[in-house]
Amino acid sequence: YDRNYHYKKYNLCKDKGITLINIFEDEWIHKNIIVKNRIKYIMGYSNKPKVYARKCEVKEISSKQKDLFLEKYHLQGKDNSSIKLGLIYENKIVSVMTFTKKRACLGNKNVDDKSYELCRFASSDNYIVIGAFSKLLTYFQRNYDYKEIVTYADLRWSNGNLYEKNGFKLDHISKPNYWYVHRNRGTKKYHRYQFRKSKLKSLFPYIYDNNLSESAIMEKANYYRIFDAGNLVFKLEK
Numbered sequence: 001y002d003r004n005y006h007y008k009k010y011n012l013c014k015d016k017g018i019t020l021i022n023i024f025e026d027e028w029i030h031k032n033i034i035v036k037n038r039i040k041y042i043m044g045y046s047n048k049p050k051v052y053a054r055k056c057e058v059k060e061i062s063s064k065q066k067d068l069f070l071e072k073y074h075l076q077g078k079d080n081s082s083i084k085l086g087l088i089y090e091n092k093i094v095s096v097m098t099f100t101k102k103r104a105c106l107g108n109k110n111v112d113d114k115s116y117e118l119c120r121f122a123s124s125d126n127y128i129v130i131g132a133f134s135k136l137l138t139y140f141q142r143n144y145d146y147k148e149i150v151t152y153a154d155l156r157w158s159n160g161n162l163y164e165k166n167g168f169k170l171d172h173i174s175k176p177n178y179w180y181v182h183r184n185r186g187t188k189k190y191h192r193y194q195f196r197k198s199k200l201k202s203l204f205p206y207i208y209d210n211n212l213s214e215s216a217i218m219e220k221a222n223y224y225r226i227f228d229a230g231n232l233v234f235k236l237e238k
Helices: 005-015 025-030 032-043 063-073 132-143 161-165 197-203 214-220
Strands: 050-052 057-060 083-089 092-101 115-123 128-130 148-154 169-173 178-182 223-227 231-237
Touching (some): 025 032, 063 115, 092 132, 161 231, 197 214, 214 223
Parallel strands (some): 050 128
Antiparallel strands (some): 057 083, 083 092, 092 115, 169 231
């Protein structure tokens, strides 16, 4: 499908008041429990016990704790964040929020040293954690010197309401992102950043042609592109 296929489909549904969820095949296969629990949460269909954030404590957690939690409860899994906050209830981590300095490699120009990206937010599927996002964000705001916080809401899943309720303002809608999938090697997605044209000559020396585009070279290497629906890009200024 063309680059804007899923974005157009999202807008057509939105105009009719329909909440559309797009699930990649590898998510359904490898992150099935996370996907199903997320659908249940969106539909308000859950009988899990409720935990209120006001009864929890925020702590800075280790990289290992963060990675284990995100691999278990977040579709994108672990990240390379520098700030790792955990919401603790009865000595157990029930929610995690991570931050890092804004990354120039993602197209951020003139990156300010006090500009942060909110990278991940996830909660345990053993509870419905009420107020977790707000409490973790407030802890960051009170304990770190920041100028702005940027975060992204994936239009395959989110309408961005959670961010708007917590003071973020919509900055813009990003173009659909893409991944590569090999035609004969299962469903694994490879982020486009791994296949920048500057890397393709060393990755595929026998088929590389400087006159061809990145996607054309990847096509010759038997990879095809899949697109998402884009992201809502939110900013929260101090």
